[in-house]
Amino acid sequence: MATATTTPAPAAARRPRALPGWIVLAAVTVALYAFWGALPAEHVPTLITGMVLLFLAYSWNIVGGILGELSLVTMVFWAMGAYTLVLVMNSERSAWLPLVVAAIAAAAFAWLIVVLARLLGLDGLYLAVFTLIVYEIARSLVIASEPLGRNEGVILTEFTSLETSAYLLIGLVMIGIAANYGILRSRIGRRWLAIKDDPTAAEATGVFTGREKARAYAISAFLTALGGGVQAYYLGYAQPGTALSVELLIAAVLAVYVGGPGTIAGPLLGTTLVYGLSALATSVSTDINITLYAQLLQYALAFAIIWLLSTRRASRLGLVSWLGALVRRRPPPPPETAPPPADAGVVEAVEAAAPHEPGDVVLSVRGVDKAFGRVRVLRDVDLDLRAGEIVGLMGPNGAGKTTLCNVVTGVIAPDAGTVTLAGEDITRLSTPRRFHRGIARTFQSARLFVSLTVYDNVAVGGAGGAGDHERVHELLTRYGIDGHTSSADAPTFVRRLAEVARAMVGAKRVLILDEPLAGLTPQQHEVILRGVREVAADGTAVLLVEHLIQAVAPVCDRLVVMADGAVIADGPPHTVLRDDRVVDAYLGSTAVAEDEEVVGAADR
Amino acid sequence: MIQDIVSGTTVGALYVLLALGFTVSLGIGDMVNLAHGSVVVAGMYSVFALNTEFGVSPYLAVVAATLICAVLSLVVYVLAIEPSRRSGAGHREQVVYTLVITSGLAIAFQLFFGGDLKGLASGGDVVSLAGITLSRARLVAFLVAVVVCAVFVIWLRYTTSGQLVRMTGRYTESAYAMGVPVRTVFVGVFCLGGALAGLAGGLLMTILPVSPTIGLDFLLIALIVAIAGRLSFAGIAVVGLAYGIVQAVLSNRIGGSNTALVVFVAFLAVLAAQKLFVGRLAARRA
Numbered sequence: 102m103a104t105a106t107t108t109p110a111p112a113a114a115r116r117p118r119a120l121p122g123w124i125v126l127a128a129v130t131v132a133l134y135a136f137w138g139a140l141p142a143e144h145v146p147t148l149i150t151g152m153v154l155l156f157l158a159y160s161w162n163i164v165g166g167i168l169g170e171l172s173l174v175t176m177v178f179w180a181m182g183a184y185t186l187v188l189v190m191n192s193e194r195s196a197w198l199p200l201v202v203a204a205i206a207a208a209a210f211a212w213l214i215v216v217l218a219r220l221l222g223l224d225g226l227y228l229a230v231f232t233l234i235v236y237e238i239a240r241s242l243v244i245a246s247e248p249l250g251r252n253e254g255v256i257l258t259e260f261t262s263l264e265t266s267a268y269l270l271i272g273l274v275m276i277g278i279a280a281n282y283g284i285l286r287s288r289i290g291r292r293w294l295a296i297k298d299d300p301t302a303a304e305a306t307g308v309f310t311g312r313e314k315a316r317a318y319a320i321s322a323f324l325t326a327l328g329g330g331v332q333a334y335y336l337g338y339a340q341p342g343t344a345l346s347v348e349l350l351i352a353a354v355l356a357v358y359v360g361g362p363g364t365i366a367g368p369l370l371g372t373t374l375v376y377g378l379s380a381l382a383t384s385v386s387t388d389i390n391i392t393l394y395a396q397l398l399q400y401a402l403a404f405a406i407i408w409l410l411s412t413r414r415a416s417r418l419g420l421v422s423w424l425g426a427l428v429r430r431r432p433p434p435p436p437e438t439a440p441p442p443a444d445a446g447v448v449e450a451v452e453a454a455a456p457h458e459p460g461d462v463v464l465s466v467r468g469v470d471k472a473f474g475r476v477r478v479l480r481d482v483d484l485d486l487r488a489g490e491i492v493g494l495m496g497p498n499g500a501g502k503t504t505l506c507n508v509v510t511g512v513i514a515p516d517a518g519t520v521t522l523a524g525e526d527i528t529r530l531s532t533p534r535r536f537h538r539g540i541a542r543t544f545q546s547a548r549l550f551v552s553l554t555v556y557d558n559v560a561v562g563g564a565g566g567a568g569d570h571e572r573v574h575e576l577l578t579r580y581g582i583d584g585h586t587s588s589a590d591a592p593t594f595v596r597r598l599a600e601v602a603r604a605m606v607g608a609k610r611v612l613i614l615d616e617p618l619a620g621l622t623p624q625q626h627e628v629i630l631r632g633v634r635e636v637a638a639d640g641t642a643v644l645l646v647e648h649l650i651q652a653v654a655p656v657c658d659r660l661v662v663m664a665d666g667a668v669i670a671d672g673p674p675h676t677v678l679r680d681d682r683v684v685d686a687y688l689g690s691t692a693v694a695e696d697e698e699v700v701g702a703a704d705r
Numbered sequence: 706m707i708q709d710i711v712s713g714t715t716v717g718a719l720y721v722l723l724a725l726g727f728t729v730s731l732g733i734g735d736m737v738n739l740a741h742g743s744v745v746v747a748g749m750y751s752v753f754a755l756n757t758e759f760g761v762s763p764y765l766a767v768v769a770a771t772l773i774c775a776v777l778s779l780v781v782y783v784l785a786i787e788p789s790r791r792s793g794a795g796h797r798e799q800v801v802y803t804l805v806i807t808s809g810l811a812i813a814f815q816l817f818f819g820g821d822l823k824g825l826a827s828g829g830d831v832v833s834l835a836g837i838t839l840s841r842a843r844l845v846a847f848l849v850a851v852v853v854c855a856v857f858v859i860w861l862r863y864t865t866s867g868q869l870v871r872m873t874g875r876y877t878e879s880a881y882a883m884g885v886p887v888r889t890v891f892v893g894v895f896c897l898g899g900a901l902a903g904l905a906g907g908l909l910m911t912i913l914p915v916s917p918t919i920g921l922d923f924l925l926i927a928l929i930v931a932i933a934g935r936l937s938f939a940g941i942a943v944v945g946l947a948y949g950i951v952q953a954v955l956s957n958r959i960g961g962s963n964t965a966l967v968v969f970v971a972f973l974a975v976l977a978a979q980k981l982f983v984g985r986l987a988a989r990r991a
Binding site: 221223226229230233347348349354358397401403404410411 | 925970
């Protein structure tokens with residue numbers, strides 16, 4: 102077990118510097134520009150078509166892969182760029198500035214779509230359907246529009262060169278890759294991946310999901326519109342069949358999903374797979390049927406790979422995860438747990454904890470009512486938490502404990518009553534705002550962000566300053582989990598510790614732990630409870646929701662017991678546990694033997 | 706006008722049938738099948754091929770198309786639904802994979818049948834009643850659709866086996882613990898949905914021409930009817946019939962493209978209204 106003293110962070114455990122990646126990107130770009138002219142001319146159109154798909158895949162990866170939202174409206178942005186470029190060039194003006202303006206308009210439109218989807222409360226399938234319908238509306242409008250040339254589209258009157266198209270596309274693809282890389286390396290990418298894995302937990306960790314989604318959509322739409330413009334420049338026309346092609350989007354989406362959604366290499370791997378065969382077919386034959394057969398064969402191949410990957414664990418990341426598994430090191434052993442528990446261990450621990458007088462009331466819940474349909478889950482609940490105080494919240498299943506946590510953190514809104522934090526009424530504040538005001542929590546079921554490393558899981562909620570890095574690192578080292586990188590494959594205890602650490606980073610005022618000890622051994626309980634005491638000693642109020650009274654009672658300053666949605670007891674552990682109503686509600690009147698044991702634990 | 710309403714009702718009944726297929730997969734098994742429209746098209750081409758190549762009578766071919774589409778759905782299940790269920794992934798993967806199948810099937814149709822519109826040689830029999838004329842094909846399609854929908858809903862609602870299927874969807878783990886072959890039930894539900902799509906497609910073929918890429922149109926119809934109908938049988942029946950009638954009435958007056966625009970915008974308005982007045986968007990279970 103790592104000691105509580107902070108050791109200097111070893112250099113190897115820090116996040117690797119981003120510099121080599123950028124250098125590689127720059128080198129590849131230079132090499133592509135240098136050697137493009139040397140390519141045999143007959144392969145150029147095939148490669149350009151491939152780059153168009155690759156760029157669309159990278160643009161879509163930002164929303165579909167990293168943020169995890171199935172947006173099917175993408176081709177509308179693509180068309181905005183394509184039609185703008187053709188129309189402006191046909192009026193004999195330079196089209197590049199208007200194209201950028203169109204891209205900005207696309208970004209604004211994307212932002213509007215996020216706002217609408219949020220107002221309608223759409224996600225998953227319903228979001229996909231919504232965006233598909235928006236796309237269909239746009240397509241109907243284009244086909245009905247005379248200036249846009251209806252089904253035939255508009256043709257560029259100016260001659261465009263293949264070479265310029267190629268150079269533009271190389272630049273675009275590299276910009277697309279760089280955008281993905283930059284996002285994934287930054288705190289923004291961390292937040293987007295968190296939203297993909299678990300939007301509720303992300304909000305509880307201080308991520309403003311609406312704002313982040315709007316950003317992702319806008320960036321993706323901006324890039325997409327540029328791509329549409331360059332494709333139209335290359336083709337020499339913009340028409341519904343190309344600029345609004347669902348087939349192109351589906352190919353790009355498949356490329357992202359087979360390659361590895363939300364990864365930097367995924368779209369490239371996927372595009373090679375999804376486009377490679379038909380590229381080969383077009384280069385050997387001009388027969389359209391051969392190309393169609395090649396496309397079918399590719400889809401079959403893609404499904405074969407999806408099928409094979411799905412039989413493996415952790416196949417979320419497509420080919421990337423499979424390739425990654427080939428080179429990955431074995432995970433470090435699980436952390437050492439607490440020193441062997443002598444019976445006296447708990448007592449010593451309690452005595453060792455610096456005695457502290459609870460401070461002022463930080464969090465105050467007054468008269469909270471909540472009903473789900475006809476079931477009243479919370480009835481006129483009052484609760485006060487003081488700075489530096491550890492309060493155990495107990496009660497039988499269905500007593501309303503988790504609902505109370507949800508009301509305090511803003512995951513659900515109460516029907517009546519107020520929640521006040523340090524004198525400020527926060528009843529109507531959103532979950533992330535409450536996090537930034539110092540309320541953090543864990544969830545009953547482990548809700549780690551599996552797309553993120555253990556470090557990033559803990560760091561996701563922080564403000565991102567240099568102090569944050571130190572704090573995160575200190576917590577990871579203290580819990581002995583700094584050697585773990587993958588959070589998806591980590592053992593239960595490591596995941597639990599990471600979740601608790603994640604909440605601790607944000608819990609400047611109030612820390613809520615929902616059943617943090619469930620499923621752990623007594624030694625592991627000690628590790629977590631020690632952390633809780635340290636947090637409380639720093640002046641944070643801690644609310645511990647727990648069934649394991651024996652384990653929790655010794656560390657609590659106060660116990661609050663709920664039954665049927667109401668608080669039935671509130672006071673020092675030894676008084677509360679002797680309360681007849683508590684014994685009755687919690688254990689049933691016949692459970693005398695257990696009763697004695699529990700009270701004994703509290704007395705120790 | 707009345708003529709339009711009558712012919713719209715016949716098409717609307719087929720929309721109900723194909724949306725019902727989509728809804729049972731989603732409502733009972735929580736399986737998203739965006740290849741549903743392409744399965745409808747497969748049903749259409751099956752009837753076309755059997756009738757023109759082998760001289761099978763259209764209605765016998767419709768029965769065959771139903772079976773063919775059930776088998777095709779099994780393939781879709783194995784390719785697209787099975788991997789996402791196995792890796793514990795949700796709708797996201799199912800949406801992507803079934804969309805890809807839509808794209809793949811469109812290519813296959815193009816290869817086998819060519820890109821142009823194909824239609825059956827129309828019998829031309831006309832039924833006339835109270836001044837309204839209706840082709841015999843439309844009348845038969847309407848009656849079959851109504852009867853099949855009714856039988857299907859009665860089976861699902863009121864028979865022991867139908868209730869077992871619904872409860873397996875709702876309480877999957879309990880059903881598994883009680884020895885229900887859960888996987889078989891889900892595969893069965895998915896193929897049943899495909900069979901309904903095939904039947905709808907086969908009947909549509911007797912009144913409309915087919916081309917490789919219209920699968921997306923049928924998918925949109927299924928999505929709009931199922932979601933606006935909130936995945937309930939009564940809702941689907943009302944929305945499906947209304948869709949058919951509105952489409953028939955409007956397309957003769959403002960053109961097909963504008964009609965589509967009106968329907969899509971109306972759908973978004975319905976979504977917004979549902980959000981406003983009902984709160985939750987769609988009841989997840991049928």
